[in-house]
Amino acid sequence: MNILIAAFGFGLVSASVIALAAVGFTMQFGITNMINLAYGEVMIASAYVAYYIDERGVSIWIAMLVGAVFGAVFSFLINRLIYSPFQRKGTSQLGMVIVSLAVSLMIANIMLPIVSYFPVSYRERFSNLLRFGDIALTVNQIAIIALAIAIMAVIHALLRYTRLGKAMRATAANPSLARNCGIPTQRVIDAVWTITGALCGLAGVVAALDSDSFTISSGAGFLITALAAAVLGGAGQPYGAMIGAVVIGLITELSAAIWSPDYKQVVAFAILVLVMVLRPQGLLAKRGAAAAAG
Amino acid sequence: MNTYYAANLLIFAGVDVIACIALNLQFGVSGIVNFAFIVFQAAGAYAAAVLSMPPDTSPDYSFQIYVGGLNLPFPLPWIGGAVAGALLAVPVGLVVLRNLRSDYQAIALLVTSIIANTVINNARPWLNGAAGLALVPQPLQDQIDPSTDSYFYFYIGLTAICVALVWFIAARIVNSPFGRTLRAMRDQELVATALGKNPVALKMTMFVVGGAIAGLSGAILVGFLTVWAPSTWLYPETIILFAAVIVGGRGNNLGAVLGALLVPVGFEEVTRLLGRLDIGPPNFIPAMEWVLIGLCILGFLWFRPEGVRPEARRIVPEGFESGVRVVGDLD
DSSP: OHHHHHHHHHHHHHHHHHHHHHHHHHHHHHHHOOOOTTHHHHHHHHHHHHHHHHHTTOOHHHHHHHHHHHHHHHHHHHIIIIIHHHHHTTOOHHHHHHHHHHHHHHHHHHHHHHHOSOOBOOGGGOOOEEEETTEEEEHHHHHHHHHHHHHHHHHHHHHHHSHHHHHHHHHHHOHHHHHHTTOOHHHHHHHHHHHHHHHHHHHHHHHHHHTSOBOTTHHHHHHHHHHHHHHHHOTTOHHHHHHHHHHHHHHHHHHHHHSOGGGHHHHHHHHHHHHHHHOTTTTTOSSSSBOOOO | OOHHHHHHHHHHHHHHHHHHHHHIIIIIITOOOOTTHHHHHHHHHHHHHHHHSOOOOSOTTSSOOOSOOOOOOTHHHHHHHHHHHHHHHHHHHHHHTSSBOHHHHHHHHHHHHHHHHHHHHHOHHHHOGGGOBOOOOOTTTTTSOTTSHHHHHHHHHHHHHHHHHHHHHHHHHHHSHHHHHHHHHHHOHHHHHHTTOOHHHHHHHHHHHHHHHHHHHHHHHHHHHOOBOGGGSOTHHHHHHHHHHHHHOTTOHHHHHHHHIIIIIHHHHHHHHHTTSOOSSTTHHHHHHHHHHHHHHHHHHHHOTTOSSOOOOOOOOBTBOOOOOOOOSOO
């Protein structure tokens, strides 16, 4: 049983990493109606930005902050320069999926000559081990969990108690009604891309820190787990994504302990398929993946 | 300009044309955004390979291990490849096409593509994992020596026959009442449903037909290359084919052929030429090509979403109530 309890500890760490990524992803979809397949590539780009800063001898936590700022600026620009014009032009949902996949491909290949194929890792990936019974976690891992909990609390407060959060929820529910009520939806959407972009960048650095080493091709894996958590919770639902992240994080780590770590993503995928077959609207969603009437 | 080079070019062009026609049937005509397309090509290639290879009698530590090894004579592996593509389309289609919104279908298929590659890459016992299969027998290699020029001509001929066959089938589908139903579904799914058409059954049919054609294209490819590995069917390969269909003109088979010649074949040739130059860091040129493919997709979706050869507008003939079809749903 020991190995399962230990895996539970790792599961909490994974859940924290996935939650950071999935909440940003699902908010982009819920509020701006954009399935952003370039999310994983923005994560990995931010992770590399943090890597270059970390390499200079700066603390990883400051590098993480810079990674988050980079993710925010980058996501804002992608939306302003590419997604938003296409959406204004009336490109369909499906067309936007193709656009975001093309953007993802471009980001990955613009980065490739700069960063090359070799795996890299942060200087501070090792830290002291702390034990709680059978659970053994490093200081970094505990910091990741604490960070994720803090960020989730901030997101909750933002959506629940601020004017911006209310405006976001209004825009998500009905953009034209929100605009007619005097909510500056364009500015709200800019704010959404900046905030979710910061989450995306932060998640990228955290995921890279948690996975010891990373390469340019890690982006697809990041995207899949975030997607699985978001769809499981009900796409567009930040709280659903948090629950989805916990479920996926725990199940993948337990399966890795029992079976093989090579298949973590496959297990996440199996959960995704099960959700799509059995409950396409996700755990919490009012809409979600189920086919609309039209 | 030797025969080997010409054969390479023509056979790759043939395979890309076949794949683009299949993708056009799914994406252009029926509106299914099959981001897992390359998986069906891979299924055909693996099936054709293990059907034509001799039984695997070597011990597990040898350089390759695989299932099957039926040693079947020539046309059977290719047919098997097409069947494998069709068979794989059934479970994938049943999960993805039934009750998901169309944008979810697209991402579910993309994820399927990434995961299928991960699984085959990590699981060595079935198809030799990351190293892939090698020494796949070439069609009729015991009758014609594969290293001769005449074998190249023979293989080009075989590919051409398949292209013609696929073109014929695709044209029949597109021009038939069934094709009209597919376009109606693509443009106005709700209306088609209200008229008693079953969109899930229609999409499933096209998913299986496209899967079979994709499988055939994989079989042709593996018979010529004699090797097949997970690194040859990563998901960006599907994006190239999408770029081809979007550039050529979706919904139009001729457009798909044109797109296949412009994008995958054209880019292949450009790499070959540019590869001789020595610009920038290593893998700079191939990476910039991918960026160009992305720009191609964005540029065409922005400036000319209907592609170089737009789909013909089909006007209801005189005598019927005159009405103009709603054209295009992606722009």
